[in-house]
Amino acid sequence: MNTLLRRCKYLARRAITLWSDLMCEADGRYLQRRLSRIAGLTIADGVIFKGLPLIEIRKGGQVFIGKGTQINSLNAGYHFNMHSPAKLVADREGATIRIGENTRLHGTCIHAYRSVVIGNHCLIGGNCQILDCSGHELCFDNVENRINTTSDGIPVVVEDCVWMGANCIVLPGVRIGRGSVIAAGSVVTRDIPPMVVAAGNPAKVVQADARIYAASRRLTSSESVNRTELVGGQLV
Numbered sequence: 171m172n173t174l175l176r177r178c179k180y181l182a183r184r185a186i187t188l189w190s191d192l193m194c195e196a197d198g199r200y201l202q203r204r205l206s207r208i209a210g211l212t213i214a215d216g217v218i219f220k221g222l223p224l225i226e227i228r229k230g231g232q233v234f235i236g237k238g239t240q241i242n243s244l245n246a247g248y249h250f251n252m253h254s255p256a257k258l259v260a261d262r263e264g265a266t267i268r269i270g271e272n273t274r275l276h277g278t279c280i281h282a283y284r285s286v287v288i289g290n291h292c293l294i295g296g297n298c299q300i301l302d303c304s305g306h307e308l309c310f311d312n313v314e315n316r317i318n319t320t321s322d323g324i325p326v327v328v329e330d331c332v333w334m335g336a337n338c339i340v341l342p343g344v345r346i347g348r349g350s351v352i353a354a355g356s357v358v359t360r361d362i363p364p365m366v367v368a369a370g371n372p373a374k375v376v377q378a379d380a381r382i383y384a385a386s387r388r389l390t391s392s393e394s395v396n397r398t399e400l401v402g403g404q405l406v
């Protein structure tokens with residue numbers, strides 16, 4: 171009987187999710203109306219939700235989504251396999267998530283105990299996790315109690331124009347500088363300067379001058395261009 175009940179609940183939840191997805195595909199205003207009832211959520215003009223994100227805001231928390239930003243929770247139509255909808259959790263009184271303008275998030279999880287800021291014109295690939303808290307304390311003096319502990323939040327900042335490849339994890343206290351690229355699957359444990367390519371676990375700078383790097387990459391796919399001319403020219 172219990173199994174039947176669980177199965178029914180599961181099917182009901184699936185049906186609601188499917189219905190919401192269909193509704194917001196057909197009429198984005200339905201989703202806007204539905205989300206605008208969430209206390210603490212501010213949605214600027216021109217924000218596009220694809221599919222239903224999960225947004226949880228504790229009393230006294232806040233989530234701001236800037237003009238023209240897209241929050242994608244639909245796997246269909248996205249070129250990477252997205253495992254779950256976008257999830258924004260402002261998990262304490264005073265916790266803030268601020269997402270800038272013209273940014274794109276694909277199935278990203280952002281979890282804030284204090285503050286996570288994502289800049290303007292950022293591209294955050296599928297399944298990234300951006301957290302300002304580890305969830306639990308290390309707690310080596312009483313390991314049995316670790317499960318009952320909660321860690322503090324240390325603010326995270328992703329500056330403007332950052333491109334984060336799919337499946338990255340950004341850990342508490344990190345700042346990623348303007349224009350940088352974080353390669354797919356990286357775990358970012360320390361600050362990353364602006365305009366670099368960083369990769370790996372822990373993420374390290376693999377290319378310090380991203381503009382010269384980008385120019386040389388373009389050259390490999392276009393043999394007709396003279397490398398010296400391009401690298402010596404205007405790299406904008």
Ligand SMILES: CC(C)(COP(=O)(O)OP(=O)(O)OC[C@H]1O[C@@H](n2cnc3c(N)ncnc32)[C@H](O)[C@@H]1OP(=O)(O)O)[C@@H](O)C(=O)NCCC(=O)NCCS
Pocket residue numbers: 250293294295296334335336351352353354355356367369370376387
């Ligand atoms: C960052 C990125 C764009 C760089 O691409 P690229 O210019 O072709 O890079 P390269 O393959 O020349 O790699 C440069 C160096 O970084 C390393 N590197 C690149 N991606 C890496 C990764 N994900 N993890 C670890 N190291 C990586 C390479 O091994 C190489 O190191 P080497 O010089 O010691 O050999 C690409 O690796 C990437 O991660 N793309 C993200 C794609 C994605 O997730 N898209 C979906 C979301 S929109």
